[in-house]
Amino acid sequence: MNKQQLAAKIWESANQMRSKIEANEYKDYILGFIFYKYLSDKLVRFAKDEDFSDAELRALSEDDAETVDHIKGHIGYFISYSHLFSTWIEEKGDFDVSHVRDALSAFSRLIHPNHKRLFEGIFKTLETGLSKLGDTAAKQTKAISDLLQLIKDIPMDGRQGYDVLGFIYEYLIGMFAANAGKKAGEFYTPHEVSVLMSEIIAHHVRDRETIQIYDSTSGSGSLLLNIGQSIAKHMADKDNIKYFAQELKENTYNLTRMNLVMRGILPSNIVTRNADTLEDDWPYFDDQDPVNTYNPLYLDAVVSNPPYSQKWDPQYKGSDPRYARFGLAPKSKADYAFLLHDLYHLKPDGIMAIVLPHGVLFRGGEEGAIRKNLIENDHLETIIGLPANIFFGTGIPTVILVLRQKRESSDVLIVDASKGFTKEGKNNRLRASDIKKIADTVTVRVTVPRFSRLVPKTELQANDYNLNIPRYVDSSEPAESWDLYASMFGGIPLSELDALGDFWKAFPSLRAALFTDNGTPYAQPQVEDLAQVIREHPEVKNYGKTFTAAFVDFTPWLRGVLLEQILTLQIPRQEALISEALFARLAPLPLIDRYHAYQILDDHWQPIAIDLEILQTEGFDASRVVDPNLVTKKKDGKDVEVQEGWKGRIMPFELVQLTLHKKELDALREKEARLSEITASIEETLESLSEEDKGNDTVNDAGDKFVNAAVAKEAKLLLAEAKKSGDFDPDSYEARIIKAADWLAEEKTLKAAIKKSAAALHLKTKATIEGLSDAQVLELLERKWIIPFHDELHSLPDEQIEGLIRKLDAIVQKYQITYADNARYIQQTETELAGMIGELDANEFDLKGLAELKTLLAGS
Template sequence: MKKTIKIKRGIKSMQLTKQQLAAKIWNAANQMRSKIEANEYKDYILGFMFYKYISEKEEEVLTEDGATRQDMKEYLVEGNSEMVEYLQDKIGYFISYDNLFSTWLEKGKDFDIADVREALSAFNRLIGKNHKDVFEGIFNTLDTGLSNLGSTAGKQTKAVLEIIKLIKEIPMDANHDYDVLGFVYEYLISMFAANAGKKAGEFYTPHEVSVLMSDIVAEHLKDKEEIKIYDPTSGSGSLLINIGQSVTKHNGNRDSIQYYAQELKSSTYNLTRMNLVMRGINPSNIITRNADTLVEDWPLENANPNEFRKQLRVDAVVSNPPYSQKWNHEEIDENDPRYDEFGMAPTSKADFAFLLHDLYHVEDGGIMTIVLPHGVLFRGGEEGKIRRNLIEKNHIDAIIGLPANIFFGTGIPTIVMVLKRTRDENDTLIIDASENYIKEGTNNKLRSSDIKRIVDAIKERKDIENFARVVSREEIRENDYNLNIPRYVSSADDTDTWDIYATMAGGIPIVELEQFNDYWTAFPSLRNELFVPKTEKHVELISEDLTSIFSNNQEIKNYKQQAHQEFDSFKAYLSETLLTNIEELNIATAEEQVVAEMFKRLNNIPLVDKYQVYQVLADAWKVISGDIELIKQNGQAIITQVEPNMVEKTKSNKKVEVQEGWKGTILPFDLVAKVLLTEQTTALATNQDRLNQIIAEKQEIFESLSEEDFEELEDILNANKTNFTKGDLNKFVKELLKAQRKSDYDEDSIEYKCIHSKDLADTEAELKKTVKEKEDELHVLTKATTESLTPEQITELLEVKWFAELLTNINQFPTHKIDELHTGIKNIIGKYATTLSDIDKEIHETEQKLSSLLDDLVADEEDMMGINLLKELLGES
């Protein structure tokens, strides 16, 4: 049964997807910061975003309690001790009415920088006693940096007003499906990092690396109901947040996770706390510390200095510590339990110090992932000893080689190492993912398919050619505990080789056809239809008409038909899964279901790389999930909503936004017109095609003019001689037609060409007018049609927008695989098509022809002597 969407009308406000909103805010913020360093300006933008969040959180709690805006104005005062204590217990802090973010906006021109300073001071003073660790000093970076926003209070006020007006658009109510605030926050951090150079490494782990580490951890912990996770170098806190989100997908309870975070740099430590709180995590589940991870061990089972303080162990540790940092281990107790079992890292490089600290805090049955430079895999000395101990004590579970230039601020290649305190295996999985990325700007970036390929390889733990290999401890011992990835697996393709016999005598080496073994397995008859034996190790082509052989092979026909059948009903599946009760849909769960279904269908289609297909789905999912998020946030009415189409134009040397018609919030006008207004769209296209033909014909006539013609027509050409001037051409043609009719002129004459160009120009003007009228009519009709769509029409349009291109791309993969085989065989045939014997024969024939030509030459005595010497050389050849 066809699924349809029930809709309600009414919504009219402009809506942006979280991606569009984030990009808009970044562009504005990047312009606003002017000469302020990106690394500093991020603290101001993100600080005010956090203040907006906690301010609106307090208003939300009071509204749920039944309070009105007037009630808040009356009772939200510092002198109301009962209200202060209530909010401190409920949310951990108190903000008076005068200091609310919304009150700042209400003040308008009366707002002053002094309002911010007073609010930040009051906030720090009114934190609940049980939430000091989470909130105390969280605005210090913002407070101390306000003076950098301008040399005077007036300039500072103006700068802050610009910021709060910019971020007021960000909705602060987050849920699992539509976390706009979290997305914008993460996006801004990533963009500031991209512009911060080397300083970016202090606070940012690329989102894709964070997701990779989080998915590995979440898969390991998926059956646990209560989880403790820890990041000892927390930066912006994104690693912890992504793990929390991944784990929540499995157990569905975000409050079952305790977050431990430690960060040395104060400004970055504040980012961690802000990020965790803004993601809706219960402050009681956030335990943080601003200190040096290596100097003093943390976290502890309890914080009372008068009691025995036992080091806390957690279910998962994740970290991206500073690479090869110098450290002074003389400050460390020589019996420090973090290091006494494995050894002390050298003072020149703290990489293994961080790793051992992390491992020490992993619970039995727990897991850790850490980003490190490649050097930890093979450097000797103290690091070699630590590496040996880790291997012999069976802690290193997997090593993942990442692409170079994937982190902001450094181009060095890095790895993710996965370790466990207890393991069933005694081998190590080594993955070379260094070639799995997409270039984005100056950096490399893991794609969704790259992440899934890695996570699945760890889950399945098996050898994958040119990608992953399970290496025994015995082999690692034989390599003297050197874990350098190329020793065990390489992503590089085999070096091209040349067969001597085939090069001399022709034929195709059988060994070179082995690269297509998967194809020969899928299409057993194809090989015999293509080749016959030539020698024991060589074959030769039966027919050069490869296209016919491929087209007529029954197994290839069956393969394409099977692939088509597998995905023939996929559209119906997608529609059933995504368009039924769309407002109640859990986006994360739906994505997992769709991926699982797609992989199940691909299992019956050999040769196709399921991760390449997954990437196509992942790209489409960005659009699909963005639309679903908006629908869930605003209701189905947004599907039929239209909004002003705002474009940027320059007026008086200033960029301003002006409205040019309308656009659909969810459904693009061109899609609605193409699907539902075919008659009008076809009529417009017909006129547009005719217009294009007229323009092309005019250009063709002009380009046919010679230089002599240009000289004769100089008075009616523009200055660049690229076209006729309209008025002069019209006058010229008028005089020509006084003398005789157009048909009386020769069609190759310049007179005829000028008259015809004028006629075409007149037709062009009429057609342009007609096209513009029809475009306007279609635009108005499309707007009306969009606003009055039926549920059946909405379903049809969403199916086209979400699924049409996706399914087309998926269905092309089997054909692409056949084409790859066809091309591969053609390349091998071409490689040995011309043998050395053929070349030698061609050279000999050419020499003979040249010698024969030399016999016919007549010259003086000395020249003939030279010609005879040349003939002798040719004869020796």
């Protein structure tokens, strides 16, 4: 089971188990136990690395002060053997909720002084909430036991670089957020938004040897971690990143700490704070040594997704250095207070990104004054308008603002990214191609029609510092227009053909081959079949050949970067490497949207990355592993897992059959095709029977199915009768029953043969996968990974051509029937109708009404 499948299974089970507990609360229990398992397993690994025997491990207790101090000194805490997660699992029926209470209490006592700030109170939410899992100790014990069984298979041995653990943790946080309604915004920034901010931040700080990043409203810590991961792709040593996090709500603050610790970040690189960002600024010091430990905190990067338009108290804040230069946000909306807090903590060469509601761009009053100061001092660098409904719990439009302390330019890049998304349930989600397009536009700072624009400060000043995005970027598609002359007299407006200029530029002689130009503003089609002429045009054919030539070495190159380095390549960096090669080949080719191509890459990359993770974690032999195919079925009213055959951990059975057992697969499919034909014939015969015929014993009471035994019996009697009296009429009931009997008999034989052949092929495929040579594995991986990607990429030129055909067909159809044609048709129809009215007979009053209608139709 890969990490995605394991995470989905845990979520599904957890969601069923949580009973009446709200998702927002239940997350604290399951995530807390996952964290406790992580700490327990980490202690066991440390003990094994220190050559502790199994007996010595079992003897671990608080009574051995020397061992306690040794372990605390190295990992920052101590857990006795009786309190280990693995011990709880071993106890089975003897496990009790009191064991958890005792363990969590002991953990708090046994933290090393140097790690107090990191670990102290980290299980408080879990500890104080256990009673909500049931109204009796027995029910609480049962609920906790179920949770422990659910998460016991999450690997935490470090072989995966904590990626499996981290992925599952993030997956669960995201799923709980999706089910927590408005409360989700308190702890979660959607992953795609987080990735977008991360890419922008990482590009700015990519060349630095050491980096400090800060999230002032850290929530679950996911945004901070994503930025760290993006930055790490550009750094030789990820331990050179230091994380600062501040969060107001205690249970959410605990999530931040857990999330950071479990990612293998050095404890010395984690600095967290449970405080009100606006009321209690960071300047951090140790209570025991305030002078020497004071840190005003200026950082390379600051990010945040604060609560939107929150009330706050600006009184007595006028002298606060965070706000003194720019002004105080109104007490009803703290959005700019959070922004100014983040800006204050930036180094001179730092960068920040903050998510805020769209209203911060244009609201007046105190906010307008702050906005003016930010623009006049050249702090505001970029505005990104996001799609609506992208955040859990709110449908309001949001923006990402990117700011700097010092800039060389004064313009502002405004990006309207509100139209690029995919629908997912009630929410909208940024696609990989959307993220890539936005990030590229922001890092290069370029104007893209209907998407982005570099706006000079003078224009912002002229607009009284109103930053409402539609003032500067019109992302709407042009409304369809109708040419009056062409609507009346026909012809194709040259202006509408000119709008397809990219195509005429790519195919210079195609337009003249399709339309005549008589010197007027209107052209005429000169071919009947536009589609055929376009597809057969030499320039269009050459376009496909040019694309093929640009990618002629792409498949061999992919073999080199994926298959030849399969166990050593760096998975997080590989997609970026492939996208660079993809974009380089697309650069000289007209018409094709490189971000559409990137989406194709990302769609294929996700399953490839899963396979690579398994191979790099478990070794190349994982490609030859076959696992039981477990499915969930109902048994005695309960869901139980049962095995239905086998499945390859890496190798799909169907791919292996298509490649190495095609003869047997074709024979099986031939039988299945014949079975489909017979089934259709049986259904057709049944439908052809009269209702009276369906009343016979050969058809069931519902009249929708033959009774096989009765059909066979009656057909036998009818055949005997036919020998004596001659054949029946082909359309008769008797002839149909004889045919149905033959088909039903063949259907039964085929079903048995198919079942036997499928089972034999299934077992043969299993044996084949387990015995694959290295060369066969690589060939199959190329067929699974590279060839489908190659094929979809090579469909792009045809997509462009078909798009042109659709657009031209629409223009031709639009003006093919003129207003005059319609008017003549209406007049002719009215005349015919008037003539028909004269032939009608009716009572006196109806005749008067018909006469008046006839007069109107005649135009009198």
